[in-house]
Amino acid sequence: MGGQIVAMGGLTQPLLLFALSLTGKDRPRVALLPTAGGEDDWGVMRMYELLSEYAEIDVVRLFGIPESPRNSIAAADAVLVPGGNTANMLAVWRVHGVDDELRSAWQRGAVLCGWSAGANCWFEGSVTDSFRAELDALHDGLAILSGSFCPHYDGEQRRRPVYRELVDAGFMPGYAADDSAAFHFEGPTLRQVVTSQPEARGYRVEHGAETPLPARLLS
Numbered sequence: 001m002g003g004q005i006v007a008m009g010g011l012t013q014p015l016l017l018f019a020l021s022l023t024g025k026d027r028p029r030v031a032l033l034p035t036a037g038g039e040d041d042w043g044v045m046r047m048y049e050l051l052s053e054y055a056e057i058d059v060v061r062l063f064g065i066p067e068s069p070r071n072s073i074a075a076a077d078a079v080l081v082p083g084g085n086t087a088n089m090l091a092v093w094r095v096h097g098v099d100d101e102l103r104s105a106w107q108r109g110a111v112l113c114g115w116s117a118g119a120n121c122w123f124e125g126s127v128t129d130s131f132r133a134e135l136d137a138l139h140d141g142l143a144i145l146s147g148s149f150c151p152h153y154d155g156e157q158r159r160r161p162v163y164r165e166l167v168d169a170g171f172m173p174g175y176a177a178d179d180s181a182a183f184h185f186e187g188p189t190l191r192q193v194v195t196s197q198p199e200a201r202g203y204r205v206e207h208g209a210e211t212p213l214p215a216r217l218l219s
Contacts, residue, residue, distance in 0.1 A: 003109040005144065005185040007119035009151045009177030011083065013050050014196035014218045018182070019113035020055055023077040028111075030055045031069075031076035035092050036084025036117035039063050043082055051080075062096050073101040076110060083116030083151075086138055087130035090121060099142055106144055116151045119182075123149040125172050127163045135162040137171050145185060148174030153203065155179040163205060173206040181215065194218055 006019035020028050030051065037043045039061050048057060058076065060069045073079060079102060081089075093099045106112055112122060120126035121141055125148040128138045135158055137148075150163040153176040160176070167173055175183055175190075180200035184192050193202035193215040204211045 002144075002187040003106045004111045004187075005106070005122050006111065006113035006182050007122060007145075007149055007151075007175070007177065007185070008113070008115035008182040009119070009153055009200075009202075010155055010179030011115045012180050012196040015115070015180070015182045015194070016050060016080070016113070017054060018184075018194055018218055019080075019111055020051070020078055022111045022184075025077050028055050028077035029075060030057050031072045031079045032057050032059045033069075033079060033081045033098070033118075034059065034084075035062055035081075035098075036086060036089035037082055038084065047080070047082065060098075062092050062098070066096065069096060069098050070101055073098070073105050076105065078111040078113060079105055081112075081114030081118030081121060083114070083118055085130045086117040086120045086126060086128045086141075089117055090140065090142070102142065103144060112144070115182075119151050119177065120149050123147055123174060125174070126150065127159060127166065135159065137166050145188060148172045149183075150174070150176040150205070151179075153178045153181075154200070164210065167205050168207055170207075173204075176203040176205050176210075178202070192216055 124143040127150040178200040180197035181202045
Protein backbone atom coordinates (compact mmCIF):
# COMPACT_ATOMS: atom_id res chain seq x y z
CA MET A 1 0.00 0.00 0.00
CA GLY A 2 2.86 2.42 0.61
CA GLY A 3 3.12 5.20 3.14
CA GLN A 4 1.29 8.50 3.50
CA ILE A 5 1.51 11.72 1.54
CA VAL A 6 0.34 15.17 2.62
CA ALA A 7 0.15 17.57 -0.35
CA MET A 8 -0.34 21.15 0.86
CA GLY A 9 -1.45 24.14 -1.14
CA GLY A 10 0.75 26.50 0.87
CA LEU A 11 2.84 26.71 4.02
CA THR A 12 1.13 26.78 7.41
CA GLN A 13 2.52 25.36 10.65
CA PRO A 14 -0.69 23.46 11.55
CA LEU A 15 -0.54 21.56 8.25
CA LEU A 16 3.12 20.74 8.83
CA LEU A 17 2.45 19.48 12.35
CA PHE A 18 -0.49 17.42 11.09
CA ALA A 19 1.82 15.73 8.58
CA LEU A 20 4.41 14.97 11.27
CA SER A 21 1.72 13.56 13.57
CA LEU A 22 1.04 10.85 11.00
CA THR A 23 4.43 9.29 11.78
CA GLY A 24 3.13 8.26 15.21
CA LYS A 25 6.40 9.46 16.77
CA ASP A 26 6.66 11.97 19.61
CA ARG A 27 9.72 13.53 17.96
CA PRO A 28 10.02 12.20 14.40
CA ARG A 29 13.17 12.35 12.34
CA VAL A 30 12.54 14.59 9.33
CA ALA A 31 14.64 14.65 6.18
CA LEU A 32 14.34 18.21 4.84
CA LEU A 33 14.89 18.49 1.08
CA PRO A 34 15.16 22.23 0.26
CA THR A 35 16.18 21.61 -3.36
CA ALA A 36 13.35 23.57 -5.00
CA GLY A 37 14.43 26.79 -3.31
CA GLY A 38 18.09 26.33 -4.21
CA GLU A 39 18.84 25.26 -0.62
CA ASP A 40 18.42 28.85 0.52
CA ASP A 41 19.71 29.24 4.09
CA TRP A 42 16.82 31.51 5.10
CA GLY A 43 14.30 28.87 4.03
CA VAL A 44 16.13 26.17 5.97
CA MET A 45 16.23 28.35 9.08
CA ARG A 46 12.51 29.01 8.70
CA MET A 47 11.86 25.26 8.90
CA TYR A 48 13.98 25.04 12.04
CA GLU A 49 11.95 27.88 13.56
CA LEU A 50 8.67 26.13 12.81
CA LEU A 51 9.60 22.53 13.55
CA SER A 52 12.71 22.13 15.71
CA GLU A 53 10.56 22.02 18.86
CA TYR A 54 8.70 19.03 17.44
CA ALA A 55 11.16 17.08 15.29
CA GLU A 56 14.78 16.18 14.62
CA ILE A 57 15.64 17.82 11.30
CA ASP A 58 18.25 16.43 8.92
CA VAL A 59 18.89 18.78 5.98
CA VAL A 60 19.64 16.94 2.73
CA ARG A 61 21.71 19.21 0.46
CA LEU A 62 22.46 18.30 -3.16
CA PHE A 63 24.29 21.37 -4.45
CA GLY A 64 28.05 21.77 -4.18
CA ILE A 65 29.62 18.48 -3.13
CA PRO A 66 26.69 16.61 -1.61
CA GLU A 67 26.75 13.82 0.88
CA SER A 68 24.77 10.79 -0.24
CA PRO A 69 21.08 11.45 0.43
CA ARG A 70 20.41 7.74 0.76
CA ASN A 71 21.13 7.40 4.48
CA SER A 72 19.18 10.50 5.51
CA ILE A 73 16.07 9.55 3.56
CA ALA A 74 16.28 5.90 4.59
CA ALA A 75 16.40 6.86 8.28
CA ALA A 76 13.60 9.43 8.11
CA ASP A 77 10.14 9.03 9.59
CA ALA A 78 9.01 11.88 7.32
CA VAL A 79 10.41 13.68 4.30
CA LEU A 80 9.56 17.39 3.99
CA VAL A 81 9.84 19.22 0.66
CA PRO A 82 9.41 23.02 0.70
CA GLY A 83 8.31 25.12 -2.26
CA GLY A 84 10.28 26.60 -5.12
CA ASN A 85 10.98 25.55 -8.70
CA THR A 86 9.34 22.15 -9.31
CA ALA A 87 11.03 21.39 -12.63
CA ASN A 88 14.54 22.24 -11.42
CA MET A 89 14.02 20.23 -8.25
CA LEU A 90 12.91 17.12 -10.14
CA ALA A 91 15.89 17.37 -12.50
CA VAL A 92 18.39 17.61 -9.62
CA TRP A 93 16.69 14.78 -7.74
CA ARG A 94 16.96 12.48 -10.77
CA VAL A 95 20.65 13.24 -11.22
CA HIS A 96 21.31 12.14 -7.63
CA GLY A 97 18.84 9.23 -7.48
CA VAL A 98 16.64 10.99 -4.92
CA ASP A 99 13.52 10.09 -6.91
CA ASP A 100 14.20 6.38 -6.32
CA GLU A 101 14.98 6.99 -2.64
CA LEU A 102 11.69 8.80 -2.14
CA ARG A 103 9.73 5.97 -3.73
CA SER A 104 11.52 3.52 -1.44
CA ALA A 105 10.74 5.67 1.60
CA TRP A 106 7.05 5.77 0.66
CA GLN A 107 6.98 2.01 0.06
CA ARG A 108 8.38 1.33 3.54
CA GLY A 109 5.74 3.55 5.12
CA ALA A 110 7.35 6.95 5.59
CA VAL A 111 5.30 10.16 5.46
CA LEU A 112 6.09 12.33 2.43
CA CYS A 113 4.90 15.93 2.64
CA GLY A 114 5.39 19.42 1.32
CA TRP A 115 3.76 22.49 -0.14
CA SER A 116 3.73 24.08 -3.59
CA ALA A 117 6.62 22.37 -5.45
CA GLY A 118 6.75 19.99 -2.49
CA ALA A 119 3.16 18.94 -3.23
CA ASN A 120 3.37 19.03 -7.04
CA CYS A 121 6.20 16.54 -7.12
CA TRP A 122 4.27 13.49 -5.86
CA PHE A 123 1.79 13.55 -8.76
CA GLU A 124 2.04 12.66 -12.43
CA GLY A 125 1.60 16.30 -13.42
CA SER A 126 1.05 19.74 -11.95
CA VAL A 127 0.57 23.44 -12.61
CA THR A 128 3.84 25.31 -12.16
CA ASP A 129 5.63 28.62 -12.59
CA SER A 130 8.91 26.73 -13.10
CA PHE A 131 9.16 27.95 -16.69
CA ARG A 132 7.47 31.37 -16.64
CA ALA A 133 5.18 33.47 -14.45
CA GLU A 134 2.14 32.80 -16.65
CA LEU A 135 2.04 29.14 -15.46
CA ASP A 136 2.31 25.93 -17.45
CA ALA A 137 1.54 22.24 -17.17
CA LEU A 138 4.32 19.99 -15.95
CA HIS A 139 3.98 16.40 -17.14
CA ASP A 140 6.87 14.51 -15.51
CA GLY A 141 6.31 14.41 -11.77
CA LEU A 142 7.33 11.41 -9.65
CA ALA A 143 3.91 9.81 -10.31
CA ILE A 144 3.71 8.20 -6.88
CA LEU A 145 0.15 9.55 -6.95
CA SER A 146 -1.97 9.54 -10.09
CA GLY A 147 -3.37 12.63 -11.75
CA SER A 148 -2.35 16.26 -11.37
CA PHE A 149 -2.11 18.88 -8.63
CA CYS A 150 -2.45 22.65 -8.39
CA PRO A 151 -1.31 24.53 -5.25
CA HIS A 152 -2.12 28.13 -4.20
CA TYR A 153 -5.65 27.83 -5.58
CA ASP A 154 -6.89 30.85 -3.63
CA GLY A 155 -3.53 32.53 -3.10
CA GLU A 156 -2.47 33.33 -6.66
CA GLN A 157 -4.93 34.89 -9.09
CA ARG A 158 -3.94 32.86 -12.16
CA ARG A 159 -3.85 29.39 -10.60
CA ARG A 160 -7.56 28.57 -10.78
CA PRO A 161 -8.28 29.71 -14.34
CA VAL A 162 -5.09 28.20 -15.76
CA TYR A 163 -5.69 24.83 -14.12
CA ARG A 164 -9.31 24.74 -15.25
CA GLU A 165 -8.27 25.66 -18.81
CA LEU A 166 -5.56 22.99 -18.88
CA VAL A 167 -7.84 20.21 -17.63
CA ASP A 168 -10.63 21.25 -19.99
CA ALA A 169 -8.11 21.09 -22.85
CA GLY A 170 -7.05 17.54 -22.01
CA PHE A 171 -4.51 17.82 -19.18
CA MET A 172 -4.92 15.05 -16.62
CA PRO A 173 -7.59 15.73 -13.96
CA GLY A 174 -6.60 16.01 -10.34
CA TYR A 175 -6.73 18.08 -7.18
CA ALA A 176 -6.41 21.75 -6.26
CA ALA A 177 -5.62 23.07 -2.79
CA ASP A 178 -6.09 26.50 -1.28
CA ASP A 179 -3.08 27.83 0.61
CA SER A 180 -4.42 26.60 3.98
CA ALA A 181 -5.61 23.19 2.73
CA ALA A 182 -3.92 19.83 2.28
CA PHE A 183 -4.76 16.44 0.79
CA HIS A 184 -3.88 13.40 2.90
CA PHE A 185 -3.31 10.15 1.03
CA GLU A 186 -2.78 6.69 2.50
CA GLY A 187 -1.03 4.64 -0.11
CA PRO A 188 -2.54 5.82 -3.41
CA THR A 189 -5.95 6.58 -1.88
CA LEU A 190 -7.21 9.98 -0.77
CA ARG A 191 -8.22 9.69 2.87
CA GLN A 192 -9.20 13.26 3.72
CA VAL A 193 -8.78 16.97 3.11
CA VAL A 194 -7.62 18.99 6.12
CA THR A 195 -7.46 22.76 6.56
CA SER A 196 -5.89 25.21 8.98
CA GLN A 197 -8.44 27.95 8.21
CA PRO A 198 -12.22 27.48 8.14
CA GLU A 199 -12.64 29.06 4.70
CA ALA A 200 -9.94 26.95 3.01
CA ARG A 201 -10.97 24.26 0.53
CA GLY A 202 -9.64 21.40 -1.54
CA TYR A 203 -11.15 20.55 -4.90
CA ARG A 204 -11.43 17.70 -7.37
CA VAL A 205 -10.93 19.19 -10.83
CA GLU A 206 -12.07 17.28 -13.91
CA HIS A 207 -13.04 18.18 -17.45
CA GLY A 208 -15.85 20.72 -17.14
CA ALA A 209 -16.19 20.37 -13.38
CA GLU A 210 -14.69 21.64 -10.14
CA THR A 211 -16.02 19.95 -7.00
CA PRO A 212 -15.22 21.17 -3.45
CA LEU A 213 -14.45 18.20 -1.21
CA PRO A 214 -15.47 17.75 2.44
CA ALA A 215 -12.74 19.05 4.70
CA ARG A 216 -11.76 18.70 8.34
CA LEU A 217 -10.61 21.83 10.16
CA LEU A 218 -7.57 21.09 12.29
CA SER A 219 -7.85 22.12 15.91
